[in-house]
Amino acid sequence: MRPPSVRVLYIDDEENNLSAFKASFRRQYEIYTAISAADGLKILQSVDIQVIIADQKMPNTTGVEFFKSITETYPDPIRILLTGYTDIEALADAINHGDIYRYITKPWNDLELHNSIKNAYDAYKAKIDLRNKIAELEKTNDELNRFIYSISHELRAPLVSVIGIVNLVKLENMYNSSGEYWSLIETCSNKLDYYIQKTLQYYKNNKTVAETSEIDFKTLVTELIEVHAYADKDTQFTVNVVQNMPFKGDLFRIEVILGNLISNAIKYQKVNELNKKVNIDIEVGAALAEISISDNGMGILNEHLEKIFTQFFKSKVHHGSGLGLFIVKEALNKINGRIAVSSDVDNGTTFTITIPNAK
CATH class of the missing domain: 1.10.287 (Helix Hairpins)
Known part of the structure; x- marks a missing residue:
């Protein structure tokens, strides 16, 4: 089997260099040459180039400037810079911005340049293969x-x-x-x-794509308590909502967040507790809503606090699916919200949430 044809674009403002390059490598690669950055761009627009070699010192556009200009429109081709003089700042800048794969000094050594093109093609192929596998x-x-x-x-x-x-x-x-x-x-x-x-x-x-709608927290919390407390009438809820201004947000995800936390506050009460309590405090501001949900339940061990938002995490005490708090965290991430937790095995757990006001 013949090796795959590697399409190489070489840009240089000196005709002699272009001719020498084509003569040296035309048998190994599919060569395209351009006398300027503008001509090189035209070739890129019509040919699927895999490796680009550009001279640094060109009159209108330097090699580094050309590579930077095509980073977004043509991110896939691997870039090699040829430089005939020491320009440390330009090279450092290009490498730091990921604009070049390798640089080679002029006059080039045929074997060194050949190996660089081969390695560049391998890098190109690996990049495309990885993208295809991800897709x-x-x-x-x-x-x-x-x-x-x-x-x-x-x-x-x-x-x-x-x-x-x-x-x-x-x-x-x-x-x-x-x-x-x-x-x-x-x-x-x-x-x-x-x-x-x-x-x-x-x-x-x-x-689900986020859909913004107006939210009345008092009504929402009341409805969620009715839904989740039907099986446990012993838990007493204290709800304090201060909302003197409109709040807009993703109703589906906010309902998921509050529903899971209210359900957990009921579910993880102490079996022998005679005075089961859940306090919900919500204060709505112009920028965000601050929500606190506290219970006097069985609490969470300190060593588990960093793990409770992990998918399928279960402690020996809390026999849930290991999905509830993970879903809460994921839903908050979708709406740029934040959550913090403090807990004590004797006094219960408090979750503190902030949700941006999308109005």
Whole structure:
């Protein structure tokens, strides 16, 4: 098999250098030459060049200036600079900005230049291969996410039916007629429903484009408490919302963030605690909303505080999916929000959130 043809563009304002270069390398490479940076740009616009060699000292545009000018429009070709004099500042500037792969002094040595072109082509090929692999991985990941979303969505329909049947059994006072079986069915169904909802939240958070709408925090928090506290009427909520001005933000993600934190505050209360409490304080300003959610639950160990936002992290005490707080952090990242946590195993946990006001 013949080696792949490497397309090389050489730019120099001296005709003799262009002729010498073409004579030396025309058998090994597909050579294109240009007498100026402007002519070189025209060739780039019509030919898929892989390696560019440019002379530094040209009258209108230096080699470094030319490389900088094409960094964004033609980022893929690998750049080699030829210089016949010592220009340390120009070379350092070009290398620091990633504009050149290598520089070679003039007059060049044929073997050195040949090896440089070969290595430059290898670097070009590696760059393109990496990009293709990343694109392939992104496509596979996207297909996997859509598959998981589809399966989760389909699973939830029959699961909701099972939960509905359990509720009918309760209404007909048959819940305790078969020992603990109905209770076990309800517990397992609710657990599965929780995992499915977390999976759907994760997918939607990754895919949903941010949509800004006006948010009334008092109404939102009240609705979320009603949704998440239906199974635990013992927890007492104290809500203090100070909102004297409009707040605009991504309602879906803010609902996901607050919903997960409120759900956790209820779920991780101490079993024997007689006075279960959750305090929610929200203050809305012109620039951002500051939110604090505190509970007197079982708390988080100090050594776990840095890990709780990690995907699938579970402690021996907190038996969750390991997704809730990870989703909270991801959702906050999408809307440029911030979160901090302080906790004590005796006194409970406080999450502090700031969310920019998009108005």
